[in-house]
Amino acid sequence: MRLSARNRLKGKIVEVTKGQTTAHVRIDVNGTIVTAAITNESVDELGLKVGMGAYAVVKASDVMVGVD
Amino acid sequence: MRLSARNRLKGKIVEVTKGQTTAHVRIDVNGTIVTAAITNESVDELGLKVGMGAYAVVKASDVMVGVD
Amino acid sequence: MRLSARNRLKGKIVEVTKGQTTAHVRIDVNGTIVTAAITNESVDELGLKVGMGAYAVVKASDVMVGVD
Amino acid sequence: MRLSARNRLKGKIVEVTKGQTTAHVRIDVNGTIVTAAITNESVDELGLKVGMGAYAVVKASDVMVGVD
Amino acid sequence: MRLSARNRLKGKIVEVTKGQTTAHVRIDVNGTIVTAAITNESVDELGLKVGMGAYAVVKASDVMVGVD
Amino acid sequence: MRLSARNRLKGKIVEVTKGQTTAHVRIDVNGTIVTAAITNESVDELGLKVGMGAYAVVKASDVMVGVD
Secondary structure, X not given: OEEOOOEEEEEEEEEEEEOOOEEEEEEEEOOXXXXXXXXXXHHHHHOOOOXXXXXXXXXXXXXXXXXX | OEEOOXXXXXEEEEEEEEOOOEEEEEEEEOOEEEEEEEEHHHHHHHOOOOXXXXXXXXXXXXXXXXXX | OEEOOOEEEEEEEEEEEEOXXXXXXXXXXXXXXXXXXXXXXXXXXXXXXXXXXXXXXXXXXXXXXXXX | OEEOOOEEEEEEEEXXXXXXXXXXXXXXXXXXEEEEEEXXXXXXXXXXXXXXXXXEEEOHHHOEEEEO | OEXXXXXXXXXEEEEEEEOOOEEEEEEEEOOEEEEEEEEHHHHHXXXXXXXXXXXXXXXXXXXXXXXX | OEEOOOEEEEEEEEXXXXXXXXXXXXXXXXXXXXXXXXXXXXXXXXXXXXXXXXXXXXXHHHOEEEEO
């Protein structure tokens, strides 16, 4: 499926932590860690594991801009 | 202000396009373009311009995971 | 790409309205109209047009529950 | 209260799973399961239970579009 | 309709600005201005006008925490 | 860091509840309780505790409008 979400950052999964309903998946994107909070079911369905290649995907309306 | 949002991707602004209410700001993060849809007022208040350093900031609950 | 987002509602596009930066795409899902606010660029890149089959895709953390 | 959120999908609750803070509520909407991740407090306050009629409510800016 | 969204801030509308698709509605909540970016259609359907009482409604997963 | 997010509501933290991955932080904003669902890691990193001053921060595109 091709998706409207603009932002896809390629990296490698470095941590998968499941809670009771919500999991945190950490993806190393060129040395920056991106954290995704997704459902445990998504982790199981996609078979997410440390060491796998993965994309952090974000809709443009969910991106803020910060400046120093 | 220090913020709870987990994800901060450092880059450089490569495009600022204002609509009537919503602006699109494109940030080059290590060669990947990240698009942020923010208000025109934020663009003005932060003085966002092409060439400036900036961060794409995303809350963990707004990050999805994709796999090939 | 397989995606962690839990919710995919299949339907047919019944309206595409572009603004200056943000487009509204309306999808008929079993007789209920679902409105998506996405970037004009996504509309162009995916070639979205009235009459096409499409999915409304929503992350679980963006779904609220209402009761009468 | 009348709400600006554009999308209301009517269905029936088929599963309620509470975690320590976050609950997953699954709603059958015409045969498609929609998952909502909401707070445990909302589940209690609204008295959400399997078999109840309910709406999945989503803001237009949180809907993406996918095509095959 | 009763809604799972946890946060309802009562105030008065002080500005309504329509773009081509997206409107900005500003609500004065005890002296703090809250900006909502919603569809033009919602503004029309709810009849939003300067001077009306209104609530800013936010899902808990969309609230970040900042500290000085 | 200065941030594009339009909405900052100043208050005092009245409750911090950690789950296994997701925490709920409740902030009293002029007598209205605002609930934020954030990661446990953010709670630790910012040192969030009952009694601290804090801001509820919300992107404009995540604010809905309700009317009675």
